Amino acid sequence: MKAKRSKKKIILITVLCLVLLLIGGWGAFSVSIYNENFNKRFESYEPFMLRVEDFDGLQREKYEFASDKGQMLTGYLYSAGGEPHGILVIAHGLGAGHNSYMDVADFFAHHGYLVFAYDATGNDESEGAGVGGVPQGVIDLDHAISFIKESGSFPELPVVLFGHSWGGYSACSVLTCHPEVKAVIECSGCSRSSDLFEAGGKEQAGNVIYTMMPFIRLYERVRYGKYASNTAMDGFAASDAAVMVVHSEDDGVVPIQYGYDVYYETYKDDPRFTFLRFADRGHNYVYNDTAYIKAFNAEFDAWLETLDYDYNAAENKERFIKDKAEYIRTHLDREKWSHSLDPELFDRFLAFYDEHIR
Numbered sequence: 142m143k144a145k146r147s148k149k150k151i152i153l154i155t156v157l158c159l160v161l162l163l164i165g166g167w168g169a170f171s172v173s174i175y176n177e178n179f180n181k182r183f184e185s186y187e188p189f190m191l192r193v194e195d196f197d198g199l200q201r202e203k204y205e206f207a208s209d210k211g212q213m214l215t216g217y218l219y220s221a222g223g224e225p226h227g228i229l230v231i232a233h234g235l236g237a238g239h240n241s242y243m244d245v246a247d248f249f250a251h252h253g254y255l256v257f258a259y260d261a262t263g264n265d266e267s268e269g270a271g272v273g274g275v276p277q278g279v280i281d282l283d284h285a286i287s288f289i290k291e292s293g294s295f296p297e298l299p300v301v302l303f304g305h306s307w308g309g310y311s312a313c314s315v316l317t318c319h320p321e322v323k324a325v326i327e328c329s330g331c332s333r334s335s336d337l338f339e340a341g342g343k344e345q346a347g348n349v350i351y352t353m354m355p356f357i358r359l360y361e362r363v364r365y366g367k368y369a370s371n372t373a374m375d376g377f378a379a380s381d382a383a384v385m386v387v388h389s390e391d392d393g394v395v396p397i398q399y400g401y402d403v404y405y406e407t408y409k410d411d412p413r414f415t416f417l418r419f420a421d422r423g424h425n426y427v428y429n430d431t432a433y434i435k436a437f438n439a440e441f442d443a444w445l446e447t448l449d450y451d452y453n454a455a456e457n458k459e460r461f462i463k464d465k466a467e468y469i470r471t472h473l474d475r476e477k478w479s480h481s482l483d484p485e486l487f488d489r490f491l492a493f494y495d496e497h498i499r
Contacts, residue, residue, distance in 0.1 A: 216259030238265030
């Protein structure tokens with residue numbers, strides 16, 4: 142009888158060990174996929190990079206400040222003369238530094254704001270072997286706002302935030318740390334740090350992604366503590382800032398249900414919130430007039446058809462990289478490329494900020 146019990150006990154322990162090994166292995170695999178996507182450096186693509194000289198009258202001054210682990214981040218204060226009445230901080234999206242938002246900086250610099258835009262950890266001019274993880278965006282923005290408020294290098298003016306995608310999530314979540322912020326415009330963002338992994342993973346792996354999410358949330362929590370558990374909704378609750386939420390129904394990068402819909406359900410009747418919902422603006426160009434962008438992309442696709450080699454083949458990779466860059470440098474209309482913001486929408490953005498810094 143004792144021998145039978147011992148045998149059952151051994152079998153049970155063996156099964157439990159196998160289950161734990163399987164769970165641990167799946168968790169390790171999930172974290173490795175997360176790191177492959179987020180814990181790497183991102184650099185702006187040079188042929189498409191915006192330049193200060195693309196914008197008449199735009200000036201900038203370089204600053205460096207430390208983030209959480211002492212890594213130095215590079216930021217620029219953009220201005221265009223006149224007497225500023227606020228400081229706007231831009232939190233950029235995932236994939237490169239703040240360069241792609243220089244047109245946004247130019248607009249607000251010419252309309253009464255000093256604009257501070259920086260490269261987050263692991264992006265462009267800032268230090269860091271990789272971003273690390275999604276909550277790092279909130280950490281870096283927290284340090285950027287503190288630098289503006291405490292360094293003595295900036296005038297004492299109301300602070301407002303502009304965030305897109307990863308930066309949209311960061312700009313809302315950081316309100317828990319900086320309730321003094323007067324207003325936020327959030328474009329195409331999400332509520333939780335893990336949402337970016339879930340949204341992208343669901344596109345690739347379907348419902349399997351949900352078996353990974355407990356490990357991802359635990360990993361972020363262990364690595365980033367309070368920053369990982371804090372959400373955009375927490376930021377809203379901790380602040381009196383006015384919030385404008387901008388999203389498009391066809392966003393395939395951060396689907397609208399991860400951000401806009403979450404906020405709208407709770408705050409649709411709250412006068413502190415303004416919601417702008419579009420049907421067909423996608424993710425990257427939600428606040429742009431895309432006429433020239435679409436025209437250039439169509440011309441580029443036509444050029445691809447004229448190539449006398451398979452540009453997808455591994456042996457032609459380096460050749461295509463050079464040919465593509467040369468095509469862009471030759472054919473890109475920099476005036477149109479660097480001035481593609483939706484003017485009516487940005488007039489509305491400006492009125493929103495001006496109203497709430499008084």
